[in-house]
Amino acid sequence: MNINNYPEIRPKSKVIKKIYVWVMLFVFGRAFQAASRVDPAAKKEFAAMPADFCFDMCVLPNGPHMIIGKDGKGRIKYMGWNPMGKKITLWMKIKNLDAAILMFTFQESSCVATARDRLIVDGDIPAACGILRLMNLLETLLLPKLVTKLGVKRYPRWSQLPPARKWASRILTYIRIVA
């Protein structure tokens, strides 16, 4: 047998998918920061997080990353995509790029993705549950109802998220993301 007939193969990269996930994580990171300032439910959820809270959502093995955390004044801040030098207290690792695409194209909701073992959580579980609740809230605020319904377990009722609050938070969050 000539072993040269069976060459070593280095799998390539899915560039477009990677860029899409990077953009989505960037938007979500900015939205986390914005919602923590304008939405009362997000404020309350983040207030319960410890003072040194630093969260990294990434795609294994080489990223992209989204890092958010509390700054010295206790405010939530989007800290970019480079985890080097940051003291991460909660990791949420998506096992592969395909799983990230399923999540961020809303083919699988975050709850279904968690149930299907597409995520690895390393850190405080209650904080991770809080982050998932916040992600659901952000999807509700940022996306039209038709799309959000695909991404969340249950779309909030009027009593849970009154239209006035939803639209106020939505507009202010969008302004803060862009600004």
Added chain:
Amino acid sequence: MRSSDYFEFFSQAKIMSGNRAMSNIPVELDGFDARKPLVVTSKEVTKAGLGKKFIRALYDSNVVIGAIFDEVPHYAGISQVRDLVRLFRDRGCDSLIAIGGGAAADVAKCVNVMVSADTDDILQFVGDNMIAGHLKPFIYVATSGSAGYEASNRATIEGRVIRSDFLFPDVICIDRSMVPAKNGDAVLEGAMVAFAQAVEAADMPNDNPVVDAYAHAAIQFICENLRKGIRSPGNKVSGMALANAAAMGAIAFSNSPEGTVHLISRSLARVTGLSESLCMVVLLPYSLELKLSKKEPFRGDLLLAMAGIEAFATTPEKERPRAALALIRQLLAEGKHYPRTLKDVRVAKYRLDEAAKAAAEEGDGRVDLKDCMNILEHAWEGTSILK
């Protein structure tokens, strides 16, 4: 549910099944601290484009594929295993992946035994429990062409069987994109082998509730999806169900002693050169008929797994085994071009005697020579054992 005073069950395989399951392979390999797998498969798999799908699933990972060897024929040979051991060592691989059923999985298991034990003699491991320690990480990626033993604890090399719990794959990956089949007969054969394994495992005298759980789930999956799978072999939903059933059937089979159908099929395959899977499919109904004729009926709750609670509840207890047998015959009739008798596959009648003797000898008292001959003769003619 029947309870047992004592039972054992072992399966080290993690089953990953569903949409994009293959994309999880890099994470699983990382868990074993492995980065460079040797991939073993057959030409049919690469021709069907499944090799490319596999490589694409590994994009954006730290895994480097040591080599993709796609020239495994329909049987596992020692010289090929030796060549692959050399390839594995030369490339500095640290794990094995088999894509597709039958010989590819057998070859990968044998290579794994040799590289893990650092030896060039595979025959020293032939027999039961001859492997002394853990092997290198081994992942089996299921495709439609299953011979039934890929997910089990055994490997066959040149007609010799190596059986050890260390031979279970570490991960069984069943991906939606890999399971569509080419034709209905391949679907029927793969499913009925799993069916035979599950039926024999569930019908063993030692009641093992975990084996029953695996076997009944496999039977249920097969009965619910086989017809759809045969009519539209490209259907991914039925393909997934049947691939899962094959994995469960093999695990159940690994945890119970070999039954009559397996023993006779193996010896018949050796004597005639036919595939063991085909022999099993042909012999299964006759083996069950023999049990019924000897008034040692097989378990009636087979009907529960096959036909559901309503049919089970409305069938009198004594008639359940017969009803289950009738359903098995109906399932086999779905394969319109599939051989029903040994005469159809041109087995010479004088060879049956040799096969029966070999099976009785290997069975070590578990099967009777007269019974083996009875099953084989009726399977050759295609006549029922029941009067």
